[in-house]
Amino acid sequence: MRTRMTELFGIEHPIMCGGMMWLAKPELCAAISNAGALGNLTAQNYMGGEEFRKAVQQTRKLTDKPFCVNITALPAIRITKEMHWEYFQVCCQEQVRAIEVSGTPLDKYFGPQCIEMAKKAGVKLIHKVGAVRHALHAERAGYDAVIAAGIEEGGHPLDDDVTTMLLTPRMRESVNIPVITTGGIADGRSLAAALVLGADGVMMASRFVATTECKVHQNVKEEIARKQEHETTLINKSIHLQMRTWKNEAAKKVLEIEERKGTLDEILAIIAGDRASRLLEQGDVESAPFAVGQSVGLIHDVVSCKEVVERMVKEAEETLASTLKRIKS
Numbered sequence: 001m002r003t004r005m006t007e008l009f010g011i012e013h014p015i016m017c018g019g020m021m022w023l024a025k026p027e028l029c030a031a032i033s034n035a036g037a038l039g040n041l042t043a044q045n046y047m048g049g050e051e052f053r054k055a056v057q058q059t060r061k062l063t064d065k066p067f068c069v070n071i072t073a074l075p076a077i078r079i080t081k082e083m084h085w086e087y088f089q090v091c092c093q094e095q096v097r098a099i100e101v102s103g104t105p106l107d108k109y110f111g112p113q114c115i116e117m118a119k120k121a122g123v124k125l126i127h128k129v130g131a132v133r134h135a136l137h138a139e140r141a142g143y144d145a146v147i148a149a150g151i152e153e154g155g156h157p158l159d160d161d162v163t164t165m166l167l168t169p170r171m172r173e174s175v176n177i178p179v180i181t182t183g184g185i186a187d188g189r190s191l192a193a194a195l196v197l198g199a200d201g202v203m204m205a206s207r208f209v210a211t212t213e214c215k216v217h218q219n220v221k222e223e224i225a226r227k228q229e230h231e232t233t234l235i236n237k238s239i240h241l242q243m244r245t246w247k248n249e250a251a252k253k254v255l256e257i258e259e260r261k262g263t264l265d266e267i268l269a270i271i272a273g274d275r276a277s278r279l280l281e282q283g284d285v286e287s288a289p290f291a292v293g294q295s296v297g298l299i300h301d302v303v304s305c306k307e308v309v310e311r312m313v314k315e316a317e318e319t320l321a322s323t324l325k326r327i328k329s
């Protein structure tokens with residue numbers, strides 16, 4: 001499959017991994033890139049520019065293929081604006097292939113000169129957005145592509161709450177730069193559907209958690225393979241940073257605090273602190289909210305990244321061919 005996405009990044013398949021706090025680190029990133037898709041190294045996993053630079057260099061030891069870096073410009077407890085600036089500078093100095101920006105667009109966050117800096121370094125800028133108005137801004141500001149992120153996605157979907165099914169064709173008709181779709185994508189049928197809706201490719205995150213190369217407790221991977229599409233929920237609406245997480249005891253607790261208008265500190269006690277490491281490292285899947293998309297309904301096994309990508313491309317090609325045959329017969 002050759003699309004504007006594969007050409008933009010110089011990759012084999014129109015598939016990329018989304019940013020993942022705690023998980024999108026060198027081994028997983030390189031495994032995805034080695035499979036012919038675009039791996040993701042999430043900058044916020046590193047406490048500052050030099051630590052992040054070492055991760056970029058480590059990734060390069062594991063793959064000679066292109067990969068992208070996620071910079072999430074959203075309010076955070078540990079990460080400062082200075083650290084975001086350091087990540088951006090390292091991306092330019094190390095000439096990574098692309099930056100996936102989520103949250104505030106970089107031109108508003110650092111000033112318009114950063115777009116020119118990225119262009120000079122040959123770094124492609126992609127903005128993950130949940131609304132056409134934000135995609136139009138990204139195109140005007142000089143971004144190279146947009147990611148249409150529907151409400152189905154894991155993590156922090158925009159509170160416009162528009163589905164991938166609607167957002168993808170609306171983005172396609174509104175901007176001229178490549179459109180990459182995310183939210184509800186986890187197999188070849190959803191890749192085929194995204195292409196039919198006008199996307200140049202897809203981004204996924206939850207699917208890549210349930211892989212042999214992802215460094216997270218086996219219980220977490222198996223829980224993703226077991227959960228169905230109705231087993232996610234949106235928490236943190238009350239603090240205006242809604243998050244799609246799987247439904248578990250911790251997520252229910254947050255919803256209960258929000259329902260009775262509890263304090264921010266009460267919410268933070270559940271979503272921050274050592275609860276995340278109990279989930280990620282010790283495999284206690286009830287201990288903390290955990291970002292996953294409705295795409296969990298399409299994930300039924302834990303396999304290698306190579307298997308995920310190859311299977312997906314084959315299934316997408318077969319789906320496109322068999323659909324035409326089915327509606328013509």
Ligand SMILES: Cc1cc2nc3c(=O)[nH]c(=O)nc-3n(C[C@H](O)[C@H](O)[C@H](O)COP(=O)(O)O)c2cc1C
Pocket residue numbers: 017018019020021023042044070072101102128149152153154155156182183184185203204205206207209290291292293294295296
């Ligand atoms: C475990 C996990 C952590 C995530 N962390 C981030 C993050 O730090 N920054 C970000 O922009 N998106 C983050 N996301 C969202 C993904 O990049 C992506 O937009 C979304 O998960 C796509 O939906 P899917 O998981 O159904 O494929 C995260 C998603 C998951 C599953």
